Amino acid sequence: MDKRESMWDVYLRKGISRRSFLKGCAALTAMMGLSTDMLSEVVEAAEAKPLPVVIWLHGHECTGCDESFLRSASPLASDVVLNNIDLEYSHVLSAGSGEPFEAHLEETIQKYAGQYILAVEGAVSTKDNGIYCMTGGKPFVQTLQRVAKGAAAVIAYGTCATSGGIQAANPNPTGSSGISHFIGDKPLVNVPGCPPIPEVMTGVIMHVALFGKLPPLDGDGRPKQFYGNRIHDTCYRRPFFDAGLFAESYDDKGSKAGWCLYKLGCRGPETYNSCGNMRWYQGMSYPIQSGAPCIGCSNAHFWDEAPFSKRLPEYGPLGDIDKIGAGLAVATGVGVVAHGALSTIQKKKRQEAEQAEHDEKQVKK
Amino acid sequence: MKEVPRRIYYLFSPFLRIFHWVMVACILTLFVTGLFITKPVGLLATDPTSTMLTMDMIRSIHFLAAFIFCAVFILRIYGFIVNKGDRLFPRVWEGHFYSETIEVALHYMLLKPSHAPFLRNPLARMSYAGLYAMVFVEILTGFAMYFPTNMNSIGGTIFSWVNIALGGEFMTHLVHHYVAWFIIVFVIGHVYMVVRADFMEGEGEASSMISGIKILEHVPKDVNEIESRE
Numbered sequence: 001m002d003k004r005e006s007m008w009d010v011y012l013r014k015g016i017s018r019r020s021f022l023k024g025c026a027a028l029t030a031m032m033g034l035s036t037d038m039l040s041e042v043v044e045a046a047e048a049k050p051l052p053v054v055i056w057l058h059g060h061e062c063t064g065c066d067e068s069f070l071r072s073a074s075p076l077a078s079d080v081v082l083n084n085i086d087l088e089y090s091h092v093l094s095a096g097s098g099e100p101f102e103a104h105l106e107e108t109i110q111k112y113a114g115q116y117i118l119a120v121e122g123a124v125s126t127k128d129n130g131i132y133c134m135t136g137g138k139p140f141v142q143t144l145q146r147v148a149k150g151a152a153a154v155i156a157y158g159t160c161a162t163s164g165g166i167q168a169a170n171p172n173p174t175g176s177s178g179i180s181h182f183i184g185d186k187p188l189v190n191v192p193g194c195p196p197i198p199e200v201m202t203g204v205i206m207h208v209a210l211f212g213k214l215p216p217l218d219g220d221g222r223p224k225q226f227y228g229n230r231i232h233d234t235c236y237r238r239p240f241f242d243a244g245l246f247a248e249s250y251d252d253k254g255s256k257a258g259w260c261l262y263k264l265g266c267r268g269p270e271t272y273n274s275c276g277n278m279r280w281y282q283g284m285s286y287p288i289q290s291g292a293p294c295i296g297c298s299n300a301h302f303w304d305e306a307p308f309s310k311r312l313p314e315y316g317p318l319g320d321i322d323k324i325g326a327g328l329a330v331a332t333g334v335g336v337v338a339h340g341a342l343s344t345i346q347k348k349k350r351q352e353a354e355q356a357e358h359d360e361k362q363v364k365k
Numbered sequence: 366m367k368e369v370p371r372r373i374y375y376l377f378s379p380f381l382r383i384f385h386w387v388m389v390a391c392i393l394t395l396f397v398t399g400l401f402i403t404k405p406v407g408l409l410a411t412d413p414t415s416t417m418l419t420m421d422m423i424r425s426i427h428f429l430a431a432f433i434f435c436a437v438f439i440l441r442i443y444g445f446i447v448n449k450g451d452r453l454f455p456r457v458w459e460g461h462f463y464s465e466t467i468e469v470a471l472h473y474m475l476l477k478p479s480h481a482p483f484l485r486n487p488l489a490r491m492s493y494a495g496l497y498a499m500v501f502v503e504i505l506t507g508f509a510m511y512f513p514t515n516m517n518s519i520g521g522t523i524f525s526w527v528n529i530a531l532g533g534e535f536m537t538h539l540v541h542h543y544v545a546w547f548i549i550v551f552v553i554g555h556v557y558m559v560v561r562a563d564f565m566e567g568e569g570e571a572s573s574m575i576s577g578i579k580i581l582e583h584v585p586k587d588v589n590e591i592e593s594r595e
């Protein structure tokens with residue numbers, strides 16, 4: 001494949017109609033979180049831009065992100081993989097395996113040096129030279145560094161790739177960490193989530209593919225269009241929060257009535273993701289809708305913030321903050337009362353001493 | 366009580382005094398509403414037909430108090446500029462500050478019957494610096510939780526780094542909550558020290574935050590800060 005095909009070329013080759021192509025572009029525009037004004041630009045890009053070469057690496061992880069990706073409905077994951085990108089290497093989705101497969105990776109790196117997009121799922125294991133995560137017979141960290149060198153941009157899929165993931169939980173025996181320190185100075189998009197929402201995954205890669213640049217990112221390197229809102233601020237249970245109506249346990253009347261899950265440990269108030277507005281699987285549901293409090297799976301270190309069923313004040317490395325705080329306050333109170341009592345004695349002594357001095361002077365006179 | 370000659374020292378500008386009492390009201394309001402936000406116990410609404418937005422209201426009160434608190438700092442700064450008596454920072458760059466601190470500390474540890482007279486003693490000054498540091502942390506973490514409702518807002522852009530620096534927004538809540546308690550511990554100590562100073566020295570410590578004056582028997586060691594002669 002020397003002349004690289006564009007999306008439109010692929011559709012032509014496969015005999016798919018112009019109408020389907022335009023519908024596909026419209027769907028892409030919506031999914032990337034762009035306004036419909038941008039549709040013509042998307043169409044232009046899809047007609048002219050060669051399909052982006054993608055190398056998809058898997059590190060220290062469970063491949064749950066792939067499971068999520070496969071469930072993307074608009075566009076269909078199969079459309080993305082077969083028609084919208086030129087996926088050259090993926091552990092999970094490729095038919096090939098073994099040495100020819102690894103050789104193909106090498107070939108791709110060389111042939112498309114400086115052009116391909118690197119998608120990474122999974123953390124980097126850094127302890128003991130990274131031997132706790134081996135791919136293709138090499139520590140994953142080496143493969144990652146090698147492939148990242150020639151990448152045009154890097155997409156970190158999932159909280160493992162963005163900040164270490166479950167295997168980085170205390171005490172982090174494999175020295176797991178996010179990929180950002182191992183890709184040099186390549187532009188990076190963080191797409192956290194355990195896993196990320198399917199359409200968010202496809203949306204990000206299509207944005208990079210079609211516009212050849214990263215989507216607008218926030219301070220944490222996350223695409224603003226998908227991570228710009230808190231779950232709490234998009235949650236359909238929010239009116240119950242504002243009214244002060246809370247489920248207190250998983251089977252009480254509040255929980256049956258669909259009240260807010262704040263008191264069951266919901267992490268929605270500090271979690272940035274699109275679960276509240278896009279929801280999962282064609283808008284079918286999301287954890288809170290299913291009655292389970294958000295665990296904040298797109299937050300760095302969420303795995304160390306257990307128990308998920310508790311918020312402050314019970315939650316906290318040192319125990320219940322309000323109890324600690326009240327204890328400190330009472331101790332201080334007792335302290336000042338005791339100090340006050342001793343000060344009274346001190347003052348009495350001082351006055352006696354002053355009096356004695358005064359009397360002495362009087363006598364001398 | 367035997368009569369002793371005393372002198373009046375004008376110390377605190379009205380700006381500082383107004384600021385002080387607004388701060389007291391704000392901190393108490395912030396603390397109580399804050400605890401309620403964390404653990405909304407016994408809220409009035411127990412059935413969905415109630416139209417009271419209890420939680421929303423409590424949060425709004427917290428935020429209102431927070432904004433008033435921040436705004437009233439303008440008075441503090443103005444007083445600081447126009448009135449020497451308002452300048453309460455610990456003078457750590459002056460050598461005698463340390464020996465004086467030790468002396469005052471020894472007195473508070475009940476090892477010395479009295480300490481040299483001050484308009485504002487070095488330990489008290491340090492505690493105020495500590496309070497302002499804590500308030501600063503509260504403001505920083507508070508706005509870092511408040512503004513990112515819209516990450517693209519000016520506030521969101523200015524404050525969202527706090528959440529990243531602390532290792533996640535949940536940690537910001539944790540810090541905000543701990544420091545709130547530390548401020549209350551300060552308040553207990555502070556109120557006690559004021560009452561105690563009045564009892565021990567009778568220099569008008571408590572009333573000085575209303576009248577602006579202190580009445581001392583001896584010439585205070587830090588008098589040169591407010592009066593250039595002598």
Ligand code: HEM
Pocket residue numbers: 269312313392395396398399400402403424427428431432434500503504505506507508510511538539541542544545548
């Ligand atoms: C002396 C000053 C303050 C005190 C004592 C205080 C106290 C508290 C406490 C105890 C909490 C509960 C923490 C938690 O569990 O989440 C809280 C929450 C909060 N405070 Fe403050 N606060 C102060 C200043 C501020 C300021 C200046 C702001 C700025 C707007 C602010 C904004 C917030 C926000 C956004 C929350 C979280 C509310 C929520 O989770 O819905 N606070 N505050």
Ligand code: SF4
Pocket residue numbers: 231232233235236237238239241259260261262266267268269288294
């Ligand atoms: S369920 Fe969670 S995210 Fe939804 S309103 Fe309650 S606390 Fe917020």
